[in-house]
Amino acid sequence: MLNRNIEFEGAPRYAPAADQAGEPFWRSVLDSLSARICVLDERGVILAVNQAWRRFHHENGGAPGAAHEGINYLDVCERAASTSAVGSVDARAFGPLLADVLAGRRERFEYEYECHSPTEQRWFIARVAHIEGAEPRRVVVAHKDITSPGLVREQLREREALLVDLTASIPGAVFRLLGSSRDEQTFLFVSQGIEALCGLSPAVLCRDARALWNLIDPRDRDAHARSLRAAFDDASPWEHEFRIRSPGGVVKWIHATATPKPAEGEGLVWTGLLTDVSAKRAVDDRLAASESTYRTLFETVPQGVVYQDPSGRITSVNPAAMRILGLTLDQLQGRTSIDSRWRSVHEDGTDFPGEEHPSMVALRTGEPVRNVVMGVRRPDDTCVWILINAIPLRGEDGALEQVYASFEDITQRVSLEQELKRQASTDFLTGAANRRGLMARLDTEFRRTRRLSASSCAVLALDLDHFKHINDTFGHAAGDIVLRHLAGRAQACIRDTDLLARTGGEEFAVLLPDTPVAAAAQLAERLRQDVERAEIAFEGHVLRITVSIGLAVIEPGDAGIDAVLSRADQALYRAKDGGRNRVMA
Numbered sequence: 001m002l003n004r005n006i007e008f009e010g011a012p013r014y015a016p017a018a019d020q021a022g023e024p025f026w027r028s029v030l031d032s033l034s035a036r037i038c039v040l041d042e043r044g045v046i047l048a049v050n051q052a053w054r055r056f057h058h059e060n061g062g063a064p065g066a067a068h069e070g071i072n073y074l075d076v077c078e079r080a081a082s083t084s085a086v087g088s089v090d091a092r093a094f095g096p097l098l099a100d101v102l103a104g105r106r107e108r109f110e111y112e113y114e115c116h117s118p119t120e121q122r123w124f125i126a127r128v129a130h131i132e133g134a135e136p137r138r139v140v141v142a143h144k145d146i147t148s149p150g151l152v153r154e155q156l157r158e159r160e161a162l163l164v165d166l167t168a169s170i171p172g173a174v175f176r177l178l179g180s181s182r183d184e185q186t187f188l189f190v191s192q193g194i195e196a197l198c199g200l201s202p203a204v205l206c207r208d209a210r211a212l213w214n215l216i217d218p219r220d221r222d223a224h225a226r227s228l229r230a231a232f233d234d235a236s237p238w239e240h241e242f243r244i245r246s247p248g249g250v251v252k253w254i255h256a257t258a259t260p261k262p263a264e265g266e267g268l269v270w271t272g273l274l275t276d277v278s279a280k281r282a283v284d285d286r287l288a289a290s291e292s293t294y295r296t297l298f299e300t301v302p303q304g305v306v307y308q309d310p311s312g313r314i315t316s317v318n319p320a321a322m323r324i325l326g327l328t329l330d331q332l333q334g335r336t337s338i339d340s341r342w343r344s345v346h347e348d349g350t351d352f353p354g355e356e357h358p359s360m361v362a363l364r365t366g367e368p369v370r371n372v373v374m375g376v377r378r379p380d381d382t383c384v385w386i387l388i389n390a391i392p393l394r395g396e397d398g399a400l401e402q403v404y405a406s407f408e409d410i411t412q413r414v415s416l417e418q419e420l421k422r423q424a425s426t427d428f429l430t431g432a433a434n435r436r437g438l439m440a441r442l443d444t445e446f447r448r449t450r451r452l453s454a455s456s457c458a459v460l461a462l463d464l465d466h467f468k469h470i471n472d473t474f475g476h477a478a479g480d481i482v483l484r485h486l487a488g489r490a491q492a493c494i495r496d497t498d499l500l501a502r503t504g505g506e507e508f509a510v511l512l513p514d515t516p517v518a519a520a521a522q523l524a525e526r527l528r529q530d531v532e533r534a535e536i537a538f539e540g541h542v543l544r545i546t547v548s549i550g551l552a553v554i555e556p557g558d559a560g561i562d563a564v565l566s567r568a569d570q571a572l573y574r575a576k577d578g579g580r581n582r583v584m585a
Contacts, residue, residue: 035142042137044074044102053143060117073141074099090114094126101128101139112146122147172275173197177209177258179232179267185209188269197254197276199246217243217251235260235268241277253281304386306405308359312336315402324386324409326378336360343377347414348444358390359405366392366400373414385414427502429480430487438501438509442561445513449554458520460510460527461550461568462490465580467506470543478538479506482545485536493527509568517553517585524549524583532581546581548572 030037030050038049046069054068077098080091090113100106108129115122124143131138173194179185187209190202204211216224220242231238238258245251258272298305304321308314317332325332335341338354346352354360358369369390375383386407395401425437433441445457464486471479483506490500490510499511510527512520528547536543550572554564575584 035144037140037142038073040073040102040139040141042102044072044098046071046073098128101130104137172273174273177270177272178263179270194274197274198244199248215244215246217245232268238270238272252276253278304407308403308405310363310400310402312338312360312363324384324407325376326380345375347373350444350448358388359403362390362392362403363400368392373410384409385411430484430502432487432508433499433501435501435503438499438503438511439561441499441511445511446554446561455514456516457554458512458515458517459552459564459568460512460520460524461572462508462510463548463572463576464506465546465548474538474541474543478543481538482536482543485534486531486545486547489530489534490527493523493530517551520551520553521583521585524551528581528583548575548580549583550575551583551585
């Protein structure tokens with residue numbers, strides 16, 4: 001039974017005169033308090049607990065009777081201290097303090113601790129005091145919930161810890177600088193990263209801001225001061241790069257950024273970041289040197305170099321490209337490979353569509369295109385042959401940014417190859433193409449006809465009538481003259497795009513691209529009549545010849561060029577069997 005003055009936060013002070021009410025009175029007083037209260041004897045045994053104590057114990061899963069009357073509170077603290085659970089550290093500290101009060105070595109103490117549940121965070125303060133004048137000795141323990149201020153303090157601690165972690169994780173040093181004038185600054189805060197950055201501690205810089213100034217390379221001090229003054233005068237964000245030499249003698253490039261706001265008193269407060277950009281500057285220097293080297297190569301290499309953007313527009317060309325193509329920079333910039341002004345051809349003479357240009361293919365597929373031969377008509381109407389490589393170039397994000405095309409002038413090589421091919425595919429006697437040349441050209445036209453369904457192509461098979469009689473009567477010299485005469489008459493009747501070929505002794509063929517059957521028949525008849533009317537002089541003799549002609553066209557169902565040649569030969573046989581000197585289809 002309590003018989004002395006007891007005072008708890010939030011409860012009235014009761015005088016000894018009230019002792020007359022007895023234990024029920026005091027229990028009602030204790031139960032009316034919001035604090036969790038228990039009364040201990042000199043050994044620490046719990047003599048009484050109030051309703052708030054019991055309710056809290058029950059709501060937090062305490063076993064019945066585990067912390068109520070008759071239980072030694074020191075034993076409870078000792079069991080809690082021996083666990084690894086949250087709160088065991090508080091229990092280890094609280095127990096000895098409580099023992100001191102029970103033993104009379106101290107009168108009272110307060111202890112703040114955490115008591116978190118699985119669903120919420122809570123903080124309490126324990127107030128322990130000896131009940132003055134109580135005999136035998138009695139001690140009252142009151143636990144009060146202070147979760148709201150505890151949360152605030154915890155949040156502040158977490159924020160401070162987060163700030164420290166953040167500033168420590170930032171590469172460089174975070175700072176706050178007070179400038180009372182543009183020439184007088186004081187560091188209010190510098191993160192620990194400053195030490196690794198320049199070898200000075202935050203404390204040194206906060207005592208003397210000029211310690212950093214003294215590290216700045218003399219070559220950069222004037223520019224550094226000007227940049228600071230300009231930012232100060234305009235109260236605008238500051239950004240600058242400068243070199244420092246650390247106390248250890250290491251030279252570094254520092255990138256500084258800061259944003260100002262008005263100080264509470266006079267001046268501005270700058271919050272910013274200092275970072276080491278030495279590696280970047282080294283890369284930039286190497287890039288600058290590389291750029292200079294590249295520019296020299298770009299301007300002087302004999303190969304043409306052209307850059308085109310993702311849409312195919314030319315953005316840059318070197319002097320060699322202008323020389324090879326015969327165009328100026330103004331004429332080239334902005335043009336694309338599909339520009340109608342380009343007149344380009346394949347080696348076989350067929351058109352080279354702009355969408356098939358290596359640069360356009362590289363842009364479309366994202367893959368390099370190499371060793372493509374193209375003939376380009378220059379403004380002076382000469383044809384230059386070039387060998388092109390096109391390489392797509394991507395940015396850091398992997399997106400296609402441009403294409404790099406390089407080419408060399410191979411006109412002499414192509415001309416020589418074409419002459420060799422011409423000789424290899426030309427009949428020496430008549431100047432017409434030989435069978436090899438015919439087959440190559442016919443194969444090209446066959447594939448083109450297949451690709452362009454509206455296109456048509458005709459083939460004429462020619463055979464001189466009674467040619468053996470001429471050789472037997474007048475000799476092979478006369479036969480040669482007759483063959484050359486027929487080739488000349490046929491060449492005069494056909495177009496530049498057509499092809500005359502000698503396929504055997506007195507046999508010829510004419511390839512007529514883009515020619516329907518009716519037009520081919522008219523040309524064949526005109527040629528037959530022209531040959532029939534001609535007179536050939538030979539050693540005082542006048543020779544007359546006739547020719548039989550078979551006609552065929554490439555048909556959609558043809559498996560290959562042999563099919564059309566076979567039909568032309570069959571038509572020729574019908575012309576000969578029908579009496580010669582005629583055209584048959």
